[in-house]
Amino acid sequence: MKYKKLINTIFEEESAKEAMHINRLEQKILSNISQEKSYSPNRFVWKMPYAFAAIIIFLIIGTATVAATENPIKDTIIQLTQRLQQAIENAQKNGEFRVDEHGEKVYTGKTEEEMKKLHDETRDKITELKSRPAAERQKTISYLETWINKYLYTAPDMPKQTDIKYSNVVGLNNDPTHKVEIYYSQDYEYQIDPVDNKIYDVSIRGARAKNDPEETYMDNTPRYNQAQLEEMATEFIKDQLPDVDLSKLKLERGAKIDNFFFTWTGDESMRKPLKDPKGFKVCGDVSNPEFYENGAGCIMQKKSMSLPSIQVGFTQGGQILGFSNSGF
Amino acid sequence: MMKPKYEDIVKNYINLVYFFAKKSLSNQSDIDDAVQETFLKAMKTYDRFTFKSEGELKSWLLTVCRNVIVDGFRSQKNTLSIDANEIDVPDESNAEEWLEEQVNQSQELEKIKKILITMKPIEQELIRLRIFEDMEFNQIAVALSTNEGAVKMRYYRAIDKLKTSIL
Numbered sequence: 481m482k483y484k485k486l487i488n489t490i491f492e493e494e495s496a497k498e499a500m501h502i503n504r505l506e507q508k509i510l511s512n513i514s515q516e517k518s519y520s521p522n523r524f525v526w527k528m529p530y531a532f533a534a535i536i537i538f539l540i541i542g543t544a545t546v547a548a549t550e551n552p553i554k555d556t557i558i559q560l561t562q563r564l565q566q567a568i569e570n571a572q573k574n575g576e577f578r579v580d581e582h583g584e585k586v587y588t589g590k591t592e593e594e595m596k597k598l599h600d601e602t603r604d605k606i607t608e609l610k611s612r613p614a615a616e617r618q619k620t621i622s623y624l625e626t627w628i629n630k631y632l633y634t635a636p637d638m639p640k641q642t643d644i645k646y647s648n649v650v651g652l653n654n655d656p657t658h659k660v661e662i663y664y665s666q667d668y669e670y671q672i673d674p675v676d677n678k679i680y681d682v683s684i685r686g687a688r689a690k691n692d693p694e695e696t697y698m699d700n701t702p703r704y705n706q707a708q709l710e711e712m713a714t715e716f717i718k719d720q721l722p723d724v725d726l727s728k729l730k731l732e733r734g735a736k737i738d739n740f741f742f743t744w745t746g747d748e749s750m751r752k753p754l755k756d757p758k759g760f761k762v763c764g765d766v767s768n769p770e771f772y773e774n775g776a777g778c779i780m781q782k783k784s785m786s787l788p789s790i791q792v793g794f795t796q797g798g799q800i801l802g803f804s805n806s807g808f
Numbered sequence: 809m810m811k812p813k814y815e816d817i818v819k820n821y822i823n824l825v826y827f828f829a830k831k832s833l834s835n836q837s838d839i840d841d842a843v844q845e846t847f848l849k850a851m852k853t854y855d856r857f858t859f860k861s862e863g864e865l866k867s868w869l870l871t872v873c874r875n876v877i878v879d880g881f882r883s884q885k886n887t888l889s890i891d892a893n894e895i896d897v898p899d900e901s902n903a904e905e906w907l908e909e910q911v912n913q914s915q916e917l918e919k920i921k922k923i924l925i926t927m928k929p930i931e932q933e934l935i936r937l938r939i940f941e942d943m944e945f946n947q948i949a950v951a952l953s954t955n956e957g958a959v960k961m962r963y964y965r966a967i968d969k970l971k972t973s974i975l
Contacts, residue, residue, distance in 0.1 A: 483916075484907040484939055490921050491940040495823055505840055506822050509847045510815055736823070 492737055497696055499739040500683055500793045500802035506734075507743060511786055553609050564602045571595055610649050612674065617646050617661070623677045624663055624670060631719065632668070632682075634712065635699040635799035641665035652680055654784045654806040657756035667697045679720065683802040699797030706733065706740050713742040713792040716803065721790065724808050729790070738796040746788040752807055754784060814854050817865075818847050824866055824941055825873050828951075831929040832877050845880065846873040863947040870937075870951030903967035907939070916974065923973045931966035938963055 495502075575591035587595050611617070621644045628641050647662040650671070660671045660680055671681035685696050704712070710733065717726060729744035754760070759782040788807025795801055812820070822843065829842040850857075850872045859865045924932060937943045937951070945963070949956045 481911055482908050483911050483920075486911055486917060486920060487907075487924075487935065487939050489917065490924060491936055495827070498826070502822055502826050505826070505843060506818060509818050509822070509844050512844065512848060513815065513818065513851060734819075 493698070495737055496698055496700065496739055496795070497684065499736050500741070503734060503736065503739075503741045503793060504791065504802075504804065507789070507791070508786070556609055557606050560602050560605055564598060567595070567598050607648055611646070611661075614646075616674070620661060620672060620674050620677065621646070621663065624665075624672065627679065628665065628668075631716065632800060635701075635703075635795070635797050637699065638799060639666060639697050641668060651760070652806070654786050654788075655752075655754050656760045657754045657758075659755075679803075679805075681802070681804045682800065683804070684800075697799075698795060699799040700738050700795050701797040702738070703797050704794070705796075706735065709740045709794045709796075709798070710742055712794060712798065716792055716800075717744070717790055720803065721805065721808055724790065739793060739801055740796070741791060741793045741801075743789055743791040746807070748787065750788050750807070751784055752788065754782065757782070814851055817850070817854070817869075821866065821869055822847075825869055827936060828870050828873055828933065829877065831933045842873065842876050842880065845876045849876060863943050866937075866941060866943055867947035867950045871953070874951065874953065903964045903971070906967065906971050919974055920970065923970055927966060927969065930962065931969070934959065934963045934966055935970075 571587065571591050571594075575587060575595070576589040577585045577591070578588040579585055586592075624644055625642075628644075632638070632641060642665070644663055644665045647664055647669075649659050649661055652658045652660055652671070658673070660673050663670045663672065664685065667685055669681075669683050669685050670679060672679050684698075714726060717724065726744055729746050732743045732745070734741040734743065759780040762779055762781045784807055786806060789804075790806070790808060791802070791804045793801035793803075825846050826839070826843050829839045829846070833839045833842060846869065850869060857868060859868065924935070927935075934948065937948050938945070943951075945959050946956045948963075949959045952959065
């Protein structure tokens with residue numbers, strides 16, 4: 481093999497690790513494009529494409545400038561954030577810096593250590609405050625272990641995903657009012673609703689484990705063709721979402737460098753109401769007039785962001801690249 | 809070249825734009841936003857845009873992406889760039905020759921991977937655009953808003969670095 485081909489292989493591997501993430505992004509862009517094509521100024525307050533691009537969704541709380549509230553957890557988070565902000569201001573005035581190879585000023589020496597420690601501590605404390613007690617999370621971890629054993633080992637040599645850790649609470653992409661917990665194992669990340677143990681998202685950690693020294697496992701052995709993988713994807717969905725009739729959804733098949741994706745999309749009639757009927761706040765980028773039209777800084781979004789869809793991705797070796805349930 | 813429909817442009821070139829944005833931005837949601845905005849902005853002028861080769865199309869998409877990053881993420885200064893005043897190097901660099909040399913895959917793959925990830929983002933991206941995306945130097949120069957000589961010089965330097973580290 482030539483050096484040139486070898487370098488190409490490295491880039492192909494890199495692409496494969498992010499394939500599921502990129503595929504989801506692609507779906508989102510195509511959906512935005514189709515909305516843009518049917519754009520009607522009377523329907524939307526904002527120019528939609530820019531609103532999408534600049535969207536900032538405030539999921540949980542306002543930031544440190546908010547006055548004291550009646551919610552003690554929120555108050556503690558505000559205090560922690562203010563403490564961090566104060567420390568950043570002090571470090572910027574009196575800390576040690578160096579200029580890196582990109583011309584960026586970065587902390588160095590003792591300041592670097594102290595700021596990293598403070599950032600990590602603040603993040604961990606805020607996560608803990610927003611989360612369920614560890615003993616309750618342990619039950620979800622046990623459930624995930626069972627689920628992983630049953631469904632995840634679709635490729636023959638896949639390493640065991642035994643080290644499951646809790647990460648955070650987030651809102652679902654298509655309904656930020658619906659809170660789910662994030663857990664991760666060696667090679668995967670999982671979004672699960674702790675109330676009913678419903679799994680909404682499973683994705684290979686390639687896109688997120690940028691600084692992880694361990695390589696994410698990928699099985700690209702040419703073992704299955706697209707039709708066989710589609711059958712596997714269908715069976716997988718039937719197990720995960722037995723109430724969903726796939727024949728009523730529109731199936732789109734995609735392939736990127738030996739990875740295959742199957743996306744089933746529902747129509748408008750299948751769009752579910754938000755978990756919290758009050759909706760969620762969506763704000764434009766105030767600093768950019770293109771994103772901040774009609775003087776409307778924030779609006780309450782009452783419907784989910786996209787049509788319901790399900791996506792499953794496999795490598796040609798049969799390894800699950802990801803599964804996502806957006807709205808079913 | 810037949811003009812593909814815009815949806816196919818998104819499908820076929822999202823990897824190109826994604827990894828280009830990734831070399832400039834560190835936050836995952838910023839990367840995703842930049843990619844989305846690039847395709848939405850490019851869509852506005854796609855009907856009027858004409859191109860003779862795939863390389864020109866890639867170059868145009870990367871220019872849009874670069875502008876999106878510069879305009880929208882001004883707070884992050886490490887946008888991929890090459891100083892246009894850098895001195896040109898002669899064309900007789902043996903980088904291309906070395907790339908055609910035979911190599912033992914199992915021995916060298918991990919070694920090259922490790923060296924590549926320690927290289928500067930601009931060097932990694934030049935190697936990606938030139939070798940993986942098969943772009944011409946002048947097309948890369950347009951995408952990076954610099955001149956062809958500067959791109960050649962940085963690319964050859966990057967390949968030399970790679971070569972020296974392996975030997």
